[in-house]
Structure formats: structure tokens, C-alpha cells
């Protein structure tokens with residue numbers, strides 16, 4: 001809402017209000033460490049076992065927790081007998097709604113609550129009510145995990161069940177139409193799209209379905225919480241260290257400085273590692289028991305109480321004129337988001353910027369079901385939205401005998417198709433052309449089912465993907481330059497495995513004109529300056545902006561300290577650069593950092609700084625995009641689909657580190673492969689219960705499912721972002737499911753419109 005309307009209000013905003021005054025970041029031209037394929041600096045720790053998962057941290061006197069989950073969906077606990085559990089060996093405490101501390105109110109300002117501390121607005125063990133199937137109803141603390149797990153099975157609970165809303169189809173009757181999705185108006189209706197569709201020369205009009213998906217980070221959710229008097233120390237695996245600390249302070253009525261959240265290593269996040277019930281229960285249990293508590297969810301526990309991606313039903317209709325230019329683009333449908341959930345699955349978001357069209361109709365409706373609160377899951381919205389839209393465009397290409405790449409190129413926008421705001425940088429055309437050439441798209445046969453290798457039908461497909469640029473406000477860093485010429489930069493940032501530490505050190509090295517080995521970047525602790533969550537592919541740019549500000553402050557400090565004997569004495573800040581390990585000005589004027597500090601008799605200089613407000617995306621449409629190409633083999637006998645080749649061609653601004661970037665993009669594409677072929681939460685609509693809460697029954701791609709994945713990019717810097725970078729943690733997933741579905745159609749002539757594409761749908 002805020003950003004959507006701000007963009008309209010601030011269309012007038014002059015360039016000088018943007019960071020850098022509308023001038024491209026000059027560091028783009030001075031890249032040295034940035035752009036190198038530097039291996040992750042924390043890599044050796046990871047491969048030698050020195051980067052522990054959070055619940056491997058053992059606190060003195062800690063007890064282990066096990067949770068009990070409701071087996072009904074809605075109702076009330078009528079009998080709760082904990083006596084056997086309490087008498088079980090090693091048990092220290094059984095916590096239920098009867099003895100759970102009263103919690104502070106978690107603010108839930110309705111709808112999208114990016115700024116609320118928790119993922120859910122539901123009370124946590126505050127009453128005997130059950131609101132979804134799998135909700136925590138009791139926690140057991142014991143000396144060992146085995147004792148806690150066993151005692152948890154001894155708790156007897158009777159419920160009075162009430163009818164629950166669990167059926168997608170039935171809930172459609174009461175669908176809500178929120179005024180906004182996360183950052184845009186929900187309903188876009190321009191140019192009479194239905195009318196234009198019915199008059200179109202060519203058209204498709206189809207319904208696509210995507211299932212629920214659950215989070216499966218390799219590191220299970222887990223937490224260790226300890227009180228020291230009224231101070232709280234929490235070891236967690238979390239994507240939002242600073243906000244979690246604030247959230248826990250709110251819930252437990254503490255001052256910010258009484259809470260410290262530590263999370264130096266995170267074994268994957270993907271949107272699921274937020275503040276959920278288990279951290280709050282662990283903190284409460286530690287308070288009641290008077291001992292540190294370790295609470296690690298089982299894999300099943302993650303399915304029960306950590307939300308995932310919502311299911312969707314999407315209508316996509318595309319009308320085109322005789323030349324294939326889109327006259328109507330309609331994307332509407334349903335997804336699930338109960339009022340207590342935090343994440344609208346904004347599948348129509350990407351459709352606002354993907355293609356030009358003469359008319360648009362975009363609208364999504366939310367269904368209230370009694371389910372675990374849904375949340376962000378990598379590339380929320382675009383992952384499933386592009387499946388529908390990019391499948392429909394492939395159907396249109398087939399119907400009008402057009403090449404699917406050509407048809408897309410004909411409809412690429414040259415500005416925001418709806419607001420008219422200019423792109424900051426947008427080279428999807430080039431990404432398509434480069435990708436098609438590299439992939440050998442010209443070897444594709446237009447007619448399905450014409451290429452085969454024995455029982456295997458072979459097909460090629462393509463799709464486009466996209467993901468918006470985001471930079472969060474409130475990124476703070478502390479920067480210390482020491483007399484020996486080394487620098488330490490710190491903030492509460494998160495490294496979920498994508499290389500935050502490494503690329504930030506590379507950036508800081510170039511920003512300060514130092515070699516990489518002089519830089520230490522420290523993160524993962526709420527005691528450090530607060531920085532935004534790792535999410536929305538925004539963290540890298542957010543922190544870079546803060547480092548930019550810190551470098552400016554450092555330069556100002558150094559000019560003051562340099563003194564009259566300095567080669568740069570008397571120069572203004574804008575006349576110098578931080579290069580070559582010191583302050584530099586034209587005419588061979590250079591004063592090394594070490595010399596400045598030595599002359600000033602200083603051991604170190606410390607500055608703290610906040611990133612400039614992210615105004616750039618109010619003025620520009622800032623958006624990364626991709627062209628995905630895929631070749632599949634489909635067995636005519638079994639219906640088995642094997643992805644043979646997968647190529648992603650990306651337009652995502654400056655690539656800061658080709659190694660970590662390619663790894664991120666490839667990982668995202670593998671997730672897209674899972675969305676296409678394997679991932680599906682089996683939700684029993686009769687009982688409201690998730691039936692496959694394990695990696696044995698919920699299928700994510702294994703190594704043998706994943707081909708060599710090629711990743712290329714245009715590498716064109718974005719002139720309106722720090723260092724020209726735009727973030728790529730989520731971009732890789734976008735469009736992949738459609739590229740695979742389109743390849744399956746090209747191989748077999750069968751169009752699968754409901755994911756995943758399992759073999760039964762191809763026989």
C-alpha cells in the first residue's frame with residue numbers, strides 16, 4: 001500500500017533526492033574485489049564442522065523441550081491430563097495454557113504485517129482454544145531429548161471439536177478481496193480487459209492450480225533460550241535477528257537492551273525462519289523452569305507450526321492481435337490467507353511489470369481457512385504467478401503458431417506497463433536473445449511430440465521470470481578503521497548460506513580502497529547495529545547502502561584527522577576518494593590510512609551510519625528478470641519427467657560475486673524444479689491436517705533429479721542502486737516451473753495446468 005501510493009505521489013521526485021544524487025554509484029567503474037569469484041569466507045568453517053547449527057550450542061544446565069501438537073483443527077481442550085508426563089523420568093516441567101505466562105499483545109495491524117514481530121496474530125498457549133490442526137498445546141521439558149519426547153506422548157487430551165473451514169472450494173464463497181496486496185493496489189482494472197479479450201484475434205483463457213508448499217530448510221527450526229535475571233539470551237536460526245529481538249521484547253514486556261538474539265550461522269531460511277511459536281514457548285518455558293531451554297522442532301514439527309506457500313487457483317487470459325501484441329492480460333484468482341496470517345501470496349504482483357498490454361485486469365482474493373499461518377516462501381507470488389502466466393503465453397504461442405520466445409519479445413514493456421514509471425535498467429530482451437543462443441533454442445521443433453529417443457519424448461520450453469528490487473530502510477553499520485590498516489564492519493545481518501559476509505567484505509574492500517584480507521565483516525547478533533531482515537532479496541543492497549554512508553563518514557573523519565601536513569589537507573570531501581588504502585585526490589595526492597591515524601595518534605576511528613532511505617524505487621521501476629530455457633525427456637511408458645538441461649539467463653544488475661551469485665541462482669532454479677515436478681503438501685481437506693510432514697513423503701529434488709544448470713547474466717549495472725546491484729536470492733525460482741511445464745507440453749502435447757507435474761498426469 002505504502003509503496004504503491006508513495007510511488008504515485010512521488011512521481012515528481014527530482015533525481016537529486018536519490019542516493020548519489022541520481023548519479024550512478026562511481027564504484028561501479030572501480031570494481032576490483034567486487035566481480036571476483038571469491039569463495040565464501042565462512043566456507044572453511046562450514047566444511048570443518050566449526051559452524052554449528054543453533055541447537056548444537058549447549059548452555060550450562062539446559063533442558064530439552066518437546067512439543068505436543070493438536071490433532072483436531074478447531075475446538076477446545078476439555079480435558080488435559082499431564083500427570084503421567086510429569087511423573088516420567090527426567091521431566092522438569094510440563095507447560096500448557098494453564099501455566100504458560102501471559103504474553104504481551106503481538107501487534108497485528110491487519111493484512112500484510114511485515115513490521116509485526118511474529119508470523120501469526122494468534123495467541124500462543126494462552127487459552128484452551130485450538131485454531132488449526134497442529135497447533136502447539138503443550139511443551140515438555142526434560143533432562144534429555146529422549147525423556148522429553150517420551151513424556152510428550154504421555155499427555156492425555158480430550159477435545160470438543162467444532163466445524164472448521166478447511167476446503168478451498170467451499171471457502172471461495174466467502175473470499176475476501178483485500179484492498180492491497182503487499183506493496184501494490186490489489187485490483188488493477190484498465191482498458192476493459194474482458195471486452196478486449198472477447199474481441200481478440202487470438203486468445204487463451206485457462207485456470208491453473210498450484211498446491212501448498214512447506215519449508216524444508218536443511219537446518220531444522222530450533223532455539224536455545226536462557227534468562228539471566230531479567231535479561232534474555234536467545235540462540236536462534238533466524239532471518240530477522242533485530243526484529244526478533246524487538247518482537248521478543250514486546251511479547252515479554254522487556255526493554256530492547258534486555259534481549260539479545262544471536263544467529264551467526266543459518267542452515268537455510270527461504271522465508272520460513274521468522275519468529276514463530278516455538279521461540280516464544282522456549283523463552284517462556286525457560287522463565288518458568290528457571291533453566292536454559294533447548295527446543296528443536298522435528299521435521300514434522302516444522303510442517304505443523306511453520307507456515308509455507310499458499311495454494312492457488314489462478315485464471316489467466318491473454319488476448320492478442322494478429323501480430324501477437326497483447327490486447328488483454330487478465331490474471332485473477334484465489335489464494336489462502338487467514339486473517340491471522342502475515343503473507344499474502346501475491347501471485348499477480350509480477351504480472352504488473354512483465355509485459356505490455358492494452359488492457360489489464362488483475363485481482364486476487366483471499367480465502368480464510370483454519371490452517372497454520374501461511375508465510376513467505378522463496379519468491380513468494382512470482383513462483384506460482386509466473387507458472388500460470390508463462391504457461392498461458394506458451395498456450396497462446398501454440399494456438400497462433402508463434403515462437404514462444406518471439407511472442408514474448410514482441411510484448412516486452414519499455415516502462416512499467418501500468419504506472420508508466422521508467423525502468424531503472426531492464427535488458428530482458430538481451431537476456432532472452434543470449435539465453436536462446438546459448439541454449440540452442442533453434443533446435444526446438446514447434447510441433448509437440450516430434451523429437452524422441454527410444455521411449456523418451458524430448459521437448460524444449462522457455463519462460464520468463466522476474467522479481468522486484470527492494471532495499472529496506474533502517475540498515476545500520478558500525479565501521480572501525482584501525483591503525484594497522486584493517487577494518488571491521490558489523491551489523492546484525494543474517495547469512496543463511498548465500499554469502500552475505502563474503503560479498504559485503506568484497507564491497508567494503510572496494511568502497512574503502514583496501515584488499516579483501518583487510519576487511520572483517522561481522523554479523524549475526526542483535527547486539528550489533530540493527531539491520532533489516534534477510535528477505536525479499538534485499539539484504540545485500542540494504543547493507544551496502546549503509547556501508548556507503550559509513551565510508552562517507554569515515555572520509556569526513558579522516559579529512560579532519562589528516563591535519564595540515566597531509567597531502568590532502570584542505571580538500572573538500574567531494575574532491576577525494578578512498579582508494580589505494582588511503583585518501584586520494586587528483587595530482588598524485590595520497591595519504592594512507594595508516595599514516596593519518598599514526599599522525600593523529602589514534603589507534604582507531606569508528607563511525608556508525610544508516611543507509612540512505614530507499615527512495616530510488618519510488619521513482620523507477622526496479623526489477624530483475626530472467627529468461628529460463630529447459631529441455632525435458634518424458635517416458636512414454638511411465639510418464640516420468642527428467643529435466644535434461646536447464647539454463648537461466650538473468651538481467652539482475654551488477655553481479656557482485658559470480659560464484660555466490662551463480663550458486664544462489666542455481667539453487668533458486670532447483671527450487672523451481674521442485675515446484676514443477678515434485679513439491680506438494682498433501683492437505684487432507686476433511687481433517688485440515690497435513691498428511692506428508694516428512695522428507696520421505698514430501699518430495700524435494702535430489703541430486704539425480706537435477707541436471708547441470710547453466711547460469712548466465714547480462715551483468716549490466718543498475719544506475720540507481722548501490723554498486724548497480726539488485727539482489728538475486730529469489731530471482732532464480734521465478735519462471736522455472738512454467739519453463740518445465742512448457743517443455744513437457746512440447747515433448748508430449750499434454751498441457752498440465754496443476755502442479756506438480758507428476759507422472760499420473762501424463763499418462
Ligand code: MOS
Pocket residue numbers: 239269270271272376377378379380534535536537730
Ligand atoms: Mo525470502 S521468501 O524473502 O526469505
